[in-house]
Amino acid sequence: MEQQIRDILAEVGGLVVPVGQVKLDQDLFAAGLTSFATVTVMLALEEAFDLEFPDRLMTRATFGSIATLLAAVTELKGDRVAA
Amino acid sequence: MDMQTSFRTRLIAEGILFPTGVDGLFGRNGTFEAVYDGLEHAITNFGRGSGAEVMRFPPAMAQTTFEKSGYMKNFPHFAGTVHCFCGDDRAHHALMGQMERGEDWMGKQEPADIVLTPAACYAVYPIVAKRGVLADAGHLVDVASYCFRHEPSLEPTRMQLFRMREYVRIGTPAQVLAFREEWMERGQAFATSLELPFEVDVANDPFFGRAGKLMADSQRMQNLKFELLIPVNDGAGPTACLSFNYHMSYFGDTWDMRTPDGNAAQTACVAFGMERLVLALLRHHGFDLDQWPAGVRETLALR
Numbered sequence: 001m002e003q004q005i006r007d008i009l010a011e012v013g014g015l016v017v018p019v020g021q022v023k024l025d026q027d028l029f030a031a032g033l034t035s036f037a038t039v040t041v042m043l044a045l046e047e048a049f050d051l052e053f054p055d056r057l058m059t060r061a062t063f064g065s066i067a068t069l070l071a072a073v074t075e076l077k078g079d080r081v082a083a
Numbered sequence: 084m085d086m087q088t089s090f091r092t093r094l095i096a097e098g099i100l101f102p103t104g105v106d107g108l109f110g111r112n113g114t115f116e117a118v119y120d121g122l123e124h125a126i127t128n129f130g131r132g133s134g135a136e137v138m139r140f141p142p143a144m145a146q147t148t149f150e151k152s153g154y155m156k157n158f159p160h161f162a163g164t165v166h167c168f169c170g171d172d173r174a175h176h177a178l179m180g181q182m183e184r185g186e187d188w189m190g191k192q193e194p195a196d197i198v199l200t201p202a203a204c205y206a207v208y209p210i211v212a213k214r215g216v217l218a219d220a221g222h223l224v225d226v227a228s229y230c231f232r233h234e235p236s237l238e239p240t241r242m243q244l245f246r247m248r249e250y251v252r253i254g255t256p257a258q259v260l261a262f263r264e265e266w267m268e269r270g271q272a273f274a275t276s277l278e279l280p281f282e283v284d285v286a287n288d289p290f291f292g293r294a295g296k297l298m299a300d301s302q303r304m305q306n307l308k309f310e311l312l313i314p315v316n317d318g319a320g321p322t323a324c325l326s327f328n329y330h331m332s333y334f335g336d337t338w339d340m341r342t343p344d345g346n347a348a349q350t351a352c353v354a355f356g357m358e359r360l361v362l363a364l365l366r367h368h369g370f371d372l373d374q375w376p377a378g379v380r381e382t383l384a385l386r
Binding site: 059 | 297301
């Protein structure tokens with residue numbers, strides 16, 4: 001799952017550093033992720049993992065690092081399985 | 084009837100606003116325009132000595148400029164495009180028939196390559212960009228335009244076609260942030276000189292759709308937008324009459340505006356919602372301008 005997230009960031013994140021060098025808890029915005037690219041990343045994650053980000057997760061914090069993205073996707077996938 | 088409708092009703096009953104049959108589209112009388120003229124004068128005074136280049140625009144811009152600005156990414160729900168009849172005699176005859184029968188005739192209209200301006204500063208960037216690399220001091224523009232946003236509302240403070248005056252700073256991050264800081268102070272001095280109650284708060288633009296929530300949160304977390312809010316409509320929250328916006332390098336990147344160090348220029352603007360300010364003044368000082376406080380009349384150079 002982490003690798004898929006990294007692939008998406010590499011493809012549409014517009015980061016200024018190679019995504020392979022970005023640590024799990026490193027600030028993605030400091031690494032060059034813009035607000036506009038965040039939206040593209042969100043849509044790509046929804047497509048790749050077949051999920052929908054609810055309003056409460058539509059925050060800058062959710063997209064702050066690979067770790068927070070991983071947590072959000074894990075939670076949403078879990079929700080879906082549980083449902 | 085709630086109080087909000089009541090302020091609107093009083094404005095119409097007093098002949099200050101002329102309703103047109105469309106929510107948010109009004110004509111204005113001499114009283115309203117006298118205050119408007121006074122505000123233009125006062126805003127010029129508050130920006131005096133800054134050496135701003137004056138630019139005034141019609142309420143529309145080129146479709147190509149609009150497309151490049153990226154407005155549709157975030158605010159597709161506000162945009163208005165201009166379409167016209169471009170047919171021959173036969174098409175005209177058909178058109179007359181459709182209108183007479185009350186059928187849809189708008190679908191046959193063709194794009195006029197013109198889009199209604201959503202914010203005054205949008206017209207400025209391509210013009211400044213075309214001049215090449217900015218000078219060391221950056222640039223400052225005093226711009227005004229009618230603006231259109233499709234958001235029909237009963238609140239008189241939310242007009243669909245309204246006038247926006249702005250000072251726009253283009254330069255390095257330090258220049259642009261210093262400008263916004265300075266204008267946040269000046270804006271409050273401006274409201275104080277008009278004897279209006281106000282508060283300044285962090286704000287966000289009404290971005291479209293689900294992703295809009297994310298954009299709005301981002302904008303707030305980064306303190307990109309502040310508003311000076313004045314209570315105008317009773318029973319509703321205060322109305323944003325001035326906004327102080329920091330765009331970072333969004334327009335610099337979009338239009339390839341560069342500072343002498345080769346970096347994308349940053350931009351910031353202070354925007355005055357002219358109709359909203361007039362309405363705030365009428366709300367707080369009454370409809371008889373002769374009775375307004377002397378200091379306010381002086382600031383607006385009324386008489």
